Amino acid sequence: MTNQAKFWDKFAERYAKSPIADEAAYQKKLQITREYFNHDSAVLEIGCGTGSTAILHAPHVKYIHATDISAKMVAIAQRKLEAEKIDNITFEQSAINELKIDEGSIDVVMAHSILHLVDNRDDVIAKTYRLLKPGGVLVSSTICPGDSMLRFLKPIISLGKFLGFLPSVMIFSAKALESSITNAGFEIDYRWLPGKGKALFIVAKKGPGRTILNIND
Numbered sequence: 247m248t249n250q251a252k253f254w255d256k257f258a259e260r261y262a263k264s265p266i267a268d269e270a271a272y273q274k275k276l277q278i279t280r281e282y283f284n285h286d287s288a289v290l291e292i293g294c295g296t297g298s299t300a301i302l303h304a305p306h307v308k309y310i311h312a313t314d315i316s317a318k319m320v321a322i323a324q325r326k327l328e329a330e331k332i333d334n335i336t337f338e339q340s341a342i343n344e345l346k347i348d349e350g351s352i353d354v355v356m357a358h359s360i361l362h363l364v365d366n367r368d369d370v371i372a373k374t375y376r377l378l379k380p381g382g383v384l385v386s387s388t389i390c391p392g393d394s395m396l397r398f399l400k401p402i403i404s405l406g407k408f409l410g411f412l413p414s415v416m417i418f419s420a421k422a423l424e425s426s427i428t429n430a431g432f433e434i435d436y437r438w439l440p441g442k443g444k445a446l447f448i449v450a451k452k453g454p455g456r457t458i459l460n461i462n463d
């Protein structure tokens with residue numbers, strides 16, 4: 247088992263109980279995401295955690311395949327699914343790089359609070375590009391620690407990771423994240439930063455798309 251999986255397994259029950267940091271921004275992101283869905287949408291979520299976002303979106307799409315490296319996270323998500331009696335979500339415990347999904351088969355990939363946790367961000371984004379159909383979108387929400395005070399905490403983050411109370415966190419700026427996304431071949435279709443230090447929300451399209459820049463910092 248990887249250190250990431252061990253960390254998130256240990257943290258899963260606490261994560262499930264933690265409130266959403268910015269409810270208004272979360273609701274807006276849900277709403278914008280739904281503008282890219284239709285009832286035939288095939289959706290993949292990577293790093294789905296305890297499945298809350300997938301469960302909220304399920305009524306708007308054909309199916310969601312929601313995946314996470316942590317077996318404990320997936321077990322909590324599965325518990326919620328059974329309680330909600332939703333039949334168009336499947337949860338799978340898998341690391342992103344081990345996912346076996348047909349290329350060109352997905353309409354929307356969701357990647358929320360995950361791109362700053364992987365040490366191979368460019369490979370992950372390139373993989374989502376391959377999995378998407380032409381015209382499909384990658385919807386992501388990502389803290390960019392390189393643009394906030396968090397960048398000065400790198401030694402503490404490293405120590406926290408070593409001691410097991412923090413996950414592995416990559417330090418990069420919004421600009422670097424956007425470059426990773428466009429270098430993979432995507433066009434940024436929607437971009438929203440709810441405030442300084444908040445998670446940057448990006449919808450990126452495989453293929454030509456309109457560009458809305460909405461920068462609020």
Ligand SMILES: C[S@@+](CC[C@H](N)C(=O)[O-])C[C@H]1O[C@@H](n2cnc3c(N)ncnc32)[C@H](O)[C@@H]1O
Nearest residue numbers: 250254293294295314315316319341342358359
């Ligand atoms: C901060 S949580 C975000 C969960 C959820 N997306 C949300 O927005 O609440 C990060 C999640 O990513 C998962 N994760 C970390 N590294 C991963 C990897 N390489 N492959 C798949 N999942 C991973 C963790 O297990 C954890 O559930």
